[in-house]
Amino acid sequence: MRLVHKLVITVATLIVFGPVPFATVSAADRDKLLNEPGVYGTFAAFRVEDEWSRLDQRTRQAHLTSVKGVVERYREKLAIDTYLLRGLSGHGDFMLRVHSTELKDTQQFLVDMLATPFGQYLSSRTILNGLSKKANYVPGFPDALKTELKAPSESGPYAAVIPIRKDADWWALPQDQRLAMMQEHTEAALPYHKTVKRKLYHSTGLDDFDFITYFETAKLEDLHSLVLALSKVKEAHHNRRFGHPTLLMTIKTIDQLIEVLGK
Amino acid sequence: MRLVHKLVITVATLIVFGPVPFATVSAADRDKLLNEPGVYGTFAAFRVEDEWSRLDQRTRQAHLTSVKGVVERYREKLAIDTYLLRGLSGHGDFMLRVHSTELKDTQQFLVDMLATPFGQYLSSRTILNGLSKKANYVPGFPDALKTELKAPSESGPYAAVIPIRKDADWWALPQDQRLAMMQEHTEAALPYHKTVKRKLYHSTGLDDFDFITYFETAKLEDLHSLVLALSKVKEAHHNRRFGHPTLLMTIKTIDQLIEVLGK
């Protein structure tokens, strides 16, 4: 009977959301959310509980269709990306990256997602919050370096999140010394600029880290080489915590993710 | 039958508490609890267990009405604030901040809340206790700075809790050196005084931290900038632990919180 009850809800959900053409955030708006300063990025990793896999195939599909409805509804104002952790990382089964201009909108989305029948089988321990900001040090870089940084980077299917906490000495350094170190850091990263896409979020005060570094690449070996190159510059001495957790995953569409979770 | 039993209890609760006009702590008393020295503040984060979401809607609503009754009854002598962690922090689903002149009254409230049918679905791992005290260093500050500190601060909807443990060197410093550092700290914080409301609790001996710093703001970016500014002053070198956990959340009324938890 409980199952029937849930199916009724799901069907109702389908009636309400299913056939409605979703007004997904426009490509231009998504571009803004992903590229402009002053946007909040949230990285939320979820573990699917064992009971989920004990449900029958049909119920799971119905539940996943319902959660997809919530994701699509919120895509009208949020940029939501979906990732598969399972099989690459022990920190969860999947991850959502959500960009918004107000964290309370992100919270509303995650609360609504967790209130779906599927959400009731999720546990959520890792949530990282960061803010995109204008580049701190780039304006002080030589012009040649600035130009190189403007070249486009290739992407996917792999993505990684490495949160970082700096030590007290780092923050106590004068701006010009930090600038010099960040220039060395940036030059060390240049050889991988084309094949590894990077994005930086500032998270001091928003969670237990100072930065969330986010990567996308088709060549994991280059991600490895990049992070190794960054380990060798002076600025690396000021990382009090690096990773813990390091999240490695693949970029998936919501439909691909649903296919995996529905199996 | 168990359900019937619980509904009977709930109805009984409603009969007893429901229509009674609650003598909530007066605005003046609440103001005292929130602003005077010698008041204890407790920050208790709760996780709602999975079984809760398996209950039917009606039972959940009844349970939440019952817990609201407990909160309102204790509001006669305690100042109780409610927050939503879910979707912003992995450390729990909601948080209560309780102010009282005696921690045993806070304990009694939390014990009674956990004894409600809803409380039986809660797990409680993070509890921080602190004490409001007269400002240690402000009396030694220049008059101009003291004046600026008297300007009002804006609030909500965001709130954050960052507990801090100082190192042994900090406590070994003579008062005048700590005063000088705290003046630098305070001046670094000034630009955010208007948009970020702060409150300090002393917790040495009451839990594993020395301070609980509490923030409210409508501009999360300013909270970020404030904590970053505080990372750059000399006093920051004496933080042995900072955050872990950092709790980020939104301020909610009890009714708003119940709405989220009842979904």
Added chain:
Amino acid sequence: MRLVHKLVITVATLIVFGPVPFATVSAADRDKLLNEPGVYGTFAAFRVEDEWSRLDQRTRQAHLTSVKGVVERYREKLAIDTYLLRGLSGHGDFMLRVHSTELKDTQQFLVDMLATPFGQYLSSRTILNGLSKKANYVPGFPDALKTELKAPSESGPYAAVIPIRKDADWWALPQDQRLAMMQEHTEAALPYHKTVKRKLYHSTGLDDFDFITYFETAKLEDLHSLVLALSKVKEAHHNRRFGHPTLLMTIKTIDQLIEVLGK
């Protein structure tokens, strides 16, 4: 049927233990256990599992009556004190402090308690063991200080446990240097001697700490001030670990504790 079975056991327990006048350890013996050197003190914090609260009121009362029987039986030779953690600390729901001249007697008591129907709903992760010893440093203190230490201290309703691990440098110091530091430590604590009762247990080799410090007070603010004062003396530089966990709680009789747990 299982319930019936349990009730039968409980009733049987009542018949055996209920009406028998318990030969509780005499006040004099309890005094010895609490005040003489060479006595072992065990601090065991317990969490009550969720299933407990799903039992009906009557079964819980019967189970608690049964566990009370075990406590009272062992009070013939052990000094057993009971505390409520719930609502003040995230480390458990209640704590037992047990004093005995042989730890195996304490173990036998806890094993028997965990074998009761109530014990089957308990999980036990934090157990600290310590030993009371003659004062190490007091004999070397000035006479005036010794006299002040003999004044009585007030007690309850609050209690706290702060375990401490010293660093290798501390133990490598010559006795006279440690004596000097402990004299400074003791003098810093003196202003709170009257309102905060302290007791020290030595635990090197018996668990992961060197000392268990135990406090009782009616004025929590003085406990805070005391621990803060102790943070400012030179000896504090040698604390490798301090707290983690810090347990804050209220002293309860076994009947008061049963009342809370039976709700």
Added chain:
Amino acid sequence: MRLVHKLVITVATLIVFGPVPFATVSAADRDKLLNEPGVYGTFAAFRVEDEWSRLDQRTRQAHLTSVKGVVERYREKLAIDTYLLRGLSGHGDFMLRVHSTELKDTQQFLVDMLATPFGQYLSSRTILNGLSKKANYVPGFPDALKTELKAPSESGPYAAVIPIRKDADWWALPQDQRLAMMQEHTEAALPYHKTVKRKLYHSTGLDDFDFITYFETAKLEDLHSLVLALSKVKEAHHNRRFGHPTLLMTIKTIDQLIEVLGK
């Protein structure tokens, strides 16, 4: 009925996979995956949940046959090795080591394995990812040493995984200083070259470590002596984390593993 349902699925699985001759990766291909640079190695430890052992013998056997089908299917393009942790390590019950030229293939395999009926009883917390690379330092070693390193090493039945994170100073050293230290390291390891087989994976940026060191031996005492010898060279001062977890296990065929897990 649920059991019947599962058996039907299992039988169906047997019909599909059972009698099909599996095109296992050829010995030559497996050799390449295990010995060439540019190959990814994943170490995934799994814990079997309690509910598994509550299933009847027949259902467990059917589930294990089904998971074996998945393993064998993927052996067409991946090198998959199986290990028993239970009884030697507290970090899980069994471990899979998977080699592939693309981590997404490894992910696909693990996702499919976790989607089998057996997979639904597994929890997976420890996943380490590394990359085989050309030797960094060997080209700079004296010829005599190079020759000695070419001698074959004996293997099994024991295996161990020790992940390592270097400190910032290590990475800041110039290549020639690291070369000198690694030569000392290699010479210290030589006496155990014959009896302990070693393989190195680079994991910077792919998980929270810099290296995953993997060992096979029939003489555990030599593994101990080897790791001890490596603790005594200068390079060991640059290990910020060593082990945590150290995984000790025995190499098992998939059939041997199934026999243990089916009991």
Added chain:
Amino acid sequence: MRLVHKLVITVATLIVFGPVPFATVSAADRDKLLNEPGVYGTFAAFRVEDEWSRLDQRTRQAHLTSVKGVVERYREKLAIDTYLLRGLSGHGDFMLRVHSTELKDTQQFLVDMLATPFGQYLSSRTILNGLSKKANYVPGFPDALKTELKAPSESGPYAAVIPIRKDADWWALPQDQRLAMMQEHTEAALPYHKTVKRKLYHSTGLDDFDFITYFETAKLEDLHSLVLALSKVKEAHHNRRFGHPTLLMTIKTIDQLIEVLGK
């Protein structure tokens, strides 16, 4: 029906193992395993899950009889000692210490034990592996000291396990300096040689520690004094980790252990 099924298995087990006279490892062989170098010692702590206590008395007794059969069968070639942690340590309910000349035999025993009906209610997180070796430093000690070390030590009923990890500086010291420090260490321990029995296991590369130190005593106060004395010598500065976990327990026969677990 499940119960009936289990009872049938148990009865079958009794028929097979019950009346068979077990060929326990001879006293001489046990003596060799416990006293000769080149023997592996495994310390495995187990937690009994809550569901166990929900089984009826008879089923539990049958299950425990069955597990006793496994222990006795393996005693033909392994030395197996049993300990009660419950009530003295939060790290589990009981511990097994197993000595064998090959760790794979120990693994086989633990795997078989965990496959019994009782084993299905056990969780196993702490497993430490070590190796007995010829004394490293004793040959360099003065003759008088060597003689004193040959005196017998008293034993039980208490036992403790303290695992230790040394720092990189320790291993980098030349042998003669380590010898001098270990002589100081040994002399500090001498006063407790008679009342506290000690045994050392080397575990570098076999788990996350370098040493497992094992103690037996009837005088716990002497164990405390011994560990305290060892904290005061120079070698103690090189302990990077000491305990975590420290396991305190009582030595029990398998029958005594079964009595406790069957209650």
